[in-house]
Amino acid sequence: MxxxxxxxxxxxxxxxxxxxxxxxxxxxxxxxxxxxxxxxxxxxxxxxxxxxxxxxxxGHCRPEVVSAMSRQAGELNTHSRYLHEAILDYAEHLLGWFPDVLDRAVFGCSGSEANEFALRVARACTGKRGVLVTECAYHGTGFITSQLNGSFHGQRESWIATVPAPDFYRSNPESFLAGIDRAIEGLRRSGYGVAALLLDTAFTSDGIHLPPPEVFGAAVDKVRAAGGVFIADEVQAGFARLGEGLWGFQRAGLAPDLVTLGKPIGNGHPLAATIVRHQHLDAFSRDAHYFNTFGGNPVSAVVGRMVLEVFEQExxxxxxxxxxxxxxxxxxxxxxxxxxxxxxxxxxxxxxxxxxxxxxxxxxxxxxxxxxxxxxxxxxxxxxxxxxxxxxxxxxxxxxxxxxxxxxxxxxxxxxxxxx
Amino acid sequence: MxxxxxxxxxxxxxxxxxxxxxxxxxxxxxxxxxxxxxxxxxxxxxxxxxxxxxxxxxGHCRPEVVSAMSRQAGELNTHSRYLHEAILDYAEHLLGWFPDVLDRAVFGCSGSEANEFALRVARACTGKRGVLVTECAYHGTGFITSQLNGSFHGQRESWIATVPAPDFYRSNPESFLAGIDRAIEGLRRSGYGVAALLLDTAFTSDGIHLPPPEVFGAAVDKVRAAGGVFIADEVQAGFARLGEGLWGFQRAGLAPDLVTLGKPIGNGHPLAATIVRHQHLDAFSRDAHYFNTFGGNPVSAVVGRMVLEVFEQExxxxxxxxxxxxxxxxxxxxxxxxxxxxxxxxxxxxxxxxxxxxxxxxxxxxxxxxxxxxxxxxxxxxxxxxxxxxxxxxxxxxxxxxxxxxxxxxxxxxxxxxxx
The missing domain is CATH 3.90.1150.10 (Aspartate Aminotransferase, domain 1)
Structure with a gap:
C-alpha cells in the first residue's frame, strides 16, 4: 500500500x-x-x-447542501447591493442561534475576513487601537490576521500584544491573567489603548484549552474595564463542536461583543460571518460602509442556511x-x-x-x-x-x-x- | 411600474x-x-x-460553470493540504495566461485576500514596510485593504502613503509622478522604506484613467529604484476588460512583480489568486507558510478553470x-x-x-x-x-x-x- x-x-x-x-x-x-x-x-x-x-x-459532500447550491447558482448569484430574500432568510436563521443582544450579521468569505471586520468594528466603537491575542493563536491569513498568529515571524504592528494561553497543564490561571494585565498596561503606555481582546474560545491552536469560566470571564472583564471589546472567534469552537451549547462562549458563560464564524459555516463553501451588536455596528457605520463582493451572495446564503437546517434536522x-x-x-x-x-x-x-x-x-x-x-x-x-x-x-x-x-x-x- | x-x-x-x-x-x-x-x-x-x-x-448563471461546480461539489471539496489534480490543472491553465516570469499561483477567496497576500510577500521580499496607493483606490475590505481605500475615514497605519491618480482630465502627468516622489521620500524619512506600489491598472475607483505607458512605467521605475515591488491589481481591469491584451499591465507595457485577481475570476464563486514570481515567493517562504482553508479547494479550482475554458471557447x-x-x-x-x-x-x-x-x-x-x-x-x-x-x-x-x-x-x- x-x-x-x-x-x-x-x-x-x-x-x-x-x-x-x-x-x-x-x-x-x-x-x-x-x-x-x-x-x-x-x-x-x-x-x-x-x-x-x-x-x-x-460530512463531506452533503447532498442537501450540494443541491441547494446548484439550484441557486443556476438562478442567480450576485452581490448584496440588490435586494434578495436569501441573505435575509439566512441572517434571520443564523441570528436565532445567538443571544438576543447579538443582533446583526455581516457576511464575508473566510474566517480571516470575519476577524478582520470584527477588528475594524472594535476600533470604530472603542476609538482605541490595540489588540490582544494569545501567543499561539490562529486567526487567519490576511495581512493583519496573519500577524496575530503564533506562527508569524517578522515585525508585528506595534499595537498587537500577545498573552500566554490559559494552559493549566503547563501553567496556572495567574500567568494568563497576569499576561492580560501586562498587555493592557503596555498598550496603555504606548498610547494605543485597548480596542479588542480576540480569543478562540477553545484556544485551539494554543493546544486546546478550556479554562474555567471564572478565569475566562476575569480576562474579559479586565479588557472591558480598559475600554476594549471581546471578540469570540468561534471559527473552530463553534457549531456545537464542544458538545455543550452551540458556541464556546456559552460554555464559558460569556457574553461577547462580537462573534466570528468561518470554516464549518458553509460545509466547505467559502463563507463567513461576523455577528455583532447593533450599537457597535452603528458606531462603525458612522464613518464607513461595508461591502464584500462575494460575501452573502444568494448562493452562499442558501448554502449557509441549508447547513443550519440539516444541522437541526439531524x-x-x-x-x-x-x-x-x-x-x-x-x-x-x-x-x-x-x-x-x-x-x-x-x-x-x-x-x-x-x-x-x-x-x-x-x-x-x-x-x-x-x-x-x-x-x-x-x-x-x-x-x-x-x-x-x-x-x-x-x-x-x-x-x-x-x-x-x-x-x-x-x-x-x-x-x-x-x-x- | x-x-x-x-x-x-x-x-x-x-x-x-x-x-x-x-x-x-x-x-x-x-x-x-x-x-x-x-x-x-x-x-x-x-x-x-x-x-x-x-x-x-x-454572463450570469453560466450553465457550464454551474455544472462544473455542482459535479465537483458532489465528489470532493476539501483544503489544499492534500494532493488534488484540480488545483494544479487550474494553476497551470491560469499561469499560461501570464508572462513566463510570473510563474506561481496562490489562491484565496476574494480580491481583498489576494491583495493582502501580495502585500505580505512584498514586505518579505523587500524587507521594507511602506505601501503606496492612489488617493481614491479600492483594494478590498480587509483590515489593511480597507485602509488603502479612498473611502477610508480614520487613522491609517502610518506606513500607508497615498498619491494622486494619473487624472489627465483634471491634472497632468507631473502631479502623479511628483506624488510618487513625495510618497517615496516620506516613507524613506519615516524609516519604513518602500515595500510596494499597489495600483489598479485602470485606476477604476479613481475615476477610470489609462495613463500613457511611459507615465505608468516611470512611476513603477521610481518605486523599484527605491527598493519596492510593483503589484498590479487586475481585479477590475483584468480578464480582457480593457479590450487589448488580457491584463491592464500588458496594455501599459509593464512587467509587474505580483498580480492580484478577484471578482470575475470565478464568475461569482468566491475565488481569487495572487500571481507571483518564484523568487519573491521563495523570499516569503523562508519565514512563513501560506494556508487558506477555502482557497484553491477542488470546487473553486474547477470553477476557475471552467471560466478560463469558456472564455477561450467564446x-x-x-x-x-x-x-x-x-x-x-x-x-x-x-x-x-x-x-x-x-x-x-x-x-x-x-x-x-x-x-x-x-x-x-x-x-x-x-x-x-x-x-x-x-x-x-x-x-x-x-x-x-x-x-x-x-x-x-x-x-x-x-x-x-x-x-x-x-x-x-x-x-x-x-x-x-x-x-x-
Whole structure:
C-alpha cells in the first residue's frame, strides 16, 4: 500500500505551479479524489476515516447542501447591493442561534475576513487601537490576521500584544491573567489603548484549552474595564463542536461583543460571518460602509442556511455531546494506559492529547503517531506551541463506531512511539 | 411600474438583520430574483440590462460553470493540504495566461485576500514596510485593504502613503509622478522604506484613467529604484476588460512583480489568486507558510478553470475588443452632443463618462442619470473622487445590440439632467 514514489511527480508539479509557500499534510501526502460523510477516499479507492476536518460539518459532500447550491447558482448569484430574500432568510436563521443582544450579521468569505471586520468594528466603537491575542493563536491569513498568529515571524504592528494561553497543564490561571494585565498596561503606555481582546474560545491552536469560566470571564472583564471589546472567534469552537451549547462562549458563560464564524459555516463553501451588536455596528457605520463582493451572495446564503437546517434536522448538537462524551471516555482510558499521554483536553468532538517524554513536549512522538495513523487509514493532525498535541476534530456526523476505529488505531500507534 | 412602497418591508427587514453598514444601489433598490447572460430579472419579471457587473464575466448563471461546480461539489471539496489534480490543472491553465516570469499561483477567496497576500510577500521580499496607493483606490475590505481605500475615514497605519491618480482630465502627468516622489521620500524619512506600489491598472475607483505607458512605467521605475515591488491589481481591469491584451499591465507595457485577481475570476464563486514570481515567493517562504482553508479547494479550482475554458471557447477577449470599440464609438457620439459630458475615458468594456457643470464635477447629475437609467431598465453606477463619473462595466458577453440599448437609454437620461 505504501508507495512513496508514486506521488513524487504530482508533488513536483505542485511545487512548480503553487510554489514554496504551500504545505502538505503527512510524510506521505494523501492524494484524495472523493469525500463522503466522515470518509476521504484516495485515488486507489482506499477509505480514510476523517477525524480532523471540521469544515465538512455535516460530512463531506452533503447532498442537501450540494443541491441547494446548484439550484441557486443556476438562478442567480450576485452581490448584496440588490435586494434578495436569501441573505435575509439566512441572517434571520443564523441570528436565532445567538443571544438576543447579538443582533446583526455581516457576511464575508473566510474566517480571516470575519476577524478582520470584527477588528475594524472594535476600533470604530472603542476609538482605541490595540489588540490582544494569545501567543499561539490562529486567526487567519490576511495581512493583519496573519500577524496575530503564533506562527508569524517578522515585525508585528506595534499595537498587537500577545498573552500566554490559559494552559493549566503547563501553567496556572495567574500567568494568563497576569499576561492580560501586562498587555493592557503596555498598550496603555504606548498610547494605543485597548480596542479588542480576540480569543478562540477553545484556544485551539494554543493546544486546546478550556479554562474555567471564572478565569475566562476575569480576562474579559479586565479588557472591558480598559475600554476594549471581546471578540469570540468561534471559527473552530463553534457549531456545537464542544458538545455543550452551540458556541464556546456559552460554555464559558460569556457574553461577547462580537462573534466570528468561518470554516464549518458553509460545509466547505467559502463563507463567513461576523455577528455583532447593533450599537457597535452603528458606531462603525458612522464613518464607513461595508461591502464584500462575494460575501452573502444568494448562493452562499442558501448554502449557509441549508447547513443550519440539516444541522437541526439531524440533531448534530446532540450527537456532538453524546459521541463527544464517548470519545473522551475512550481517550481517557487510553491516557490511563499510556504514560506518553501527559494530558487529555477538550470537550465534545474536539480533543487534544498532549504527548510528552517525562514532562517535556514530545513533538517527534506526535509526528510519528499522526503519520502512523495516516498509514492505518485514520486522519488526525498535531498542533500547539511545541506541535506535540494530537488534535482530533472530526465532522459532527462522527459516531461511536468511528470513535472505536479511531481509538483502536490511535492505541496501536501510541504503542509504536520510539522509546526515549 | 414604479412602486416605491413595495420594497419597504424588505428594506426594513434588511436593516434589522444586516444593520447599518450595508448599502443598496439606486433610490429605488432592485429586488432581483434571476440572472441570465447580461440580464438581471426582478420579482415582477422585468428584465434589466446589466451594464455594471463585471463579476459574471461569462454572463450570469453560466450553465457550464454551474455544472462544473455542482459535479465537483458532489465528489470532493476539501483544503489544499492534500494532493488534488484540480488545483494544479487550474494553476497551470491560469499561469499560461501570464508572462513566463510570473510563474506561481496562490489562491484565496476574494480580491481583498489576494491583495493582502501580495502585500505580505512584498514586505518579505523587500524587507521594507511602506505601501503606496492612489488617493481614491479600492483594494478590498480587509483590515489593511480597507485602509488603502479612498473611502477610508480614520487613522491609517502610518506606513500607508497615498498619491494622486494619473487624472489627465483634471491634472497632468507631473502631479502623479511628483506624488510618487513625495510618497517615496516620506516613507524613506519615516524609516519604513518602500515595500510596494499597489495600483489598479485602470485606476477604476479613481475615476477610470489609462495613463500613457511611459507615465505608468516611470512611476513603477521610481518605486523599484527605491527598493519596492510593483503589484498590479487586475481585479477590475483584468480578464480582457480593457479590450487589448488580457491584463491592464500588458496594455501599459509593464512587467509587474505580483498580480492580484478577484471578482470575475470565478464568475461569482468566491475565488481569487495572487500571481507571483518564484523568487519573491521563495523570499516569503523562508519565514512563513501560506494556508487558506477555502482557497484553491477542488470546487473553486474547477470553477476557475471552467471560466478560463469558456472564455477561450467564446473568444471573449475578441468580443471585449470589438464590442468595446463599438461602445466607445457610440459613447463618443453622445459625448459630442452632450455638453454635460466633460470627459469620456476607459477602453474595451470599461467606460467612464465624467459629468460636469461647466468644469465642476456634477455628482447630482450622475446620481440622476444612474437612477433614471435604472427606471428605464439599464443598470450602471457612478464613482470617482466626486462620484460624478458614470461607470459602465458589463459582463464580457455584452454585444452591439446591448450597446445600442444602453446608449439609447443613456442618451434619454442625459437629456433629463436638471439645468444648472
Amino acid at each position: 505504501f508507495r512513496s514514489g508514486d506521488n513524487q511527480p504530482m508533488i513536483q508539479r505542485r511545487q512548480r505551479l503553487l510554489g514554496s509557500a504551500y504545505r502538505l499534510f503527512y510524510d506521505e501526502p494523501l492524494h484524495v479524489v472523493r469525500g463522503e460523510d466522515v470518509w476521504l477516499i484516495d485515488r486507489d479507492g482506499r477509505r480514510y476515516l476523517d477525524a480532523y476536518n471540521n469544515v465538512p460539518l455535516l 440533531k448534530l448538537a446532540d450527537n456532538a455531546r453524546s459521541t463527544g462524551r464517548y470519545l473522551h471516555q475512550q481517550l481517557a482510558q487510553l491516557a490511563d494506559r499510556h504514560v506518553r499521554i501527559g494530558d487529555l483536553r477538550g470537550a465534545g468532538l474536539m480533543a487534544a492529547l498532549e504527548l510528552v517524554d517525562g514532562n517535556a513536549p514530545d513533538q517527534a512522538a506526535a509526528h510519528q503517531v499522526v503519520n502512523a495513523m495516516r498509514q492505518r487509514g485514520v486522519l488526525i493532525s498535531s498542533e500547539g506551541p511545541s506541535d506535540n498535541v494530537l488534535k482530533i476534530r472530526p465532522p459532527l456526523t462522527f459516531r461511536e463506531t468511528h470513535v472505536d476505529q479511531l481509538v483502536a488505531v490511535l492505541g496501536e500507534c501510541l504503542a509504536l512511539i520510539s522509546s526515549p | 414604479f412602486r416605491s412602497g413595495d420594497n419597504q418591508p424588505m428594506i426594513q427587514r434588511r436593516q434589522r438583520l444586516l444593520g447599518s453598514a450595508y448599502r443598496l444601489f439606486y433610490d429605488e433598490p432592485l429586488h432581483v430574483v434571476r440572472g441570465e447572460d447580461v440580464w438581471l430579472i426582478d420579482r415582477d419579471g422585468r428584465r434589466y440590462l446589466d451594464a455594471y457587473n463585471n463579476v459574471p464575466l461569462l 473568444k471573449l477577449a475578441d468580443n471585449a475588443r470589438s464590442t468595446g470599440r463599438y461602445l466607445h464609438q457610440q459613447l463618443a457620439q453622445l459625448a459630442d452632443r452632450h455638453v454635460r459630458i466633460g470627459d469620456l475615458r476607459g477602453a474595451g468594456l470599461m467606460a467612464a463618462l465624467e459629468l460636469v457643470d461647466g468644469n465642476a464635477p456634477d455628482q447630482a447629475a450622475a446620481h440622476q442619470v444612474v437612477n433614471a437609467m435604472r427606471q428605464r431598465g439599464v443598470l450602471i453606477s457612478s464613482e470617482g473622487p466626486s462620484d460624478n463619473v458614470l461607470k459602465i462595466r458589463p459582463p464580457l458577453t455584452f454585444r452591439e445590440t446591448h450597446v445600442d440599448q444602453l446608449v439609447a437609454v443613456l442618451g434619454e437620461c442625459l437629456a433629463l439632467i436638471s439645468s444648472p
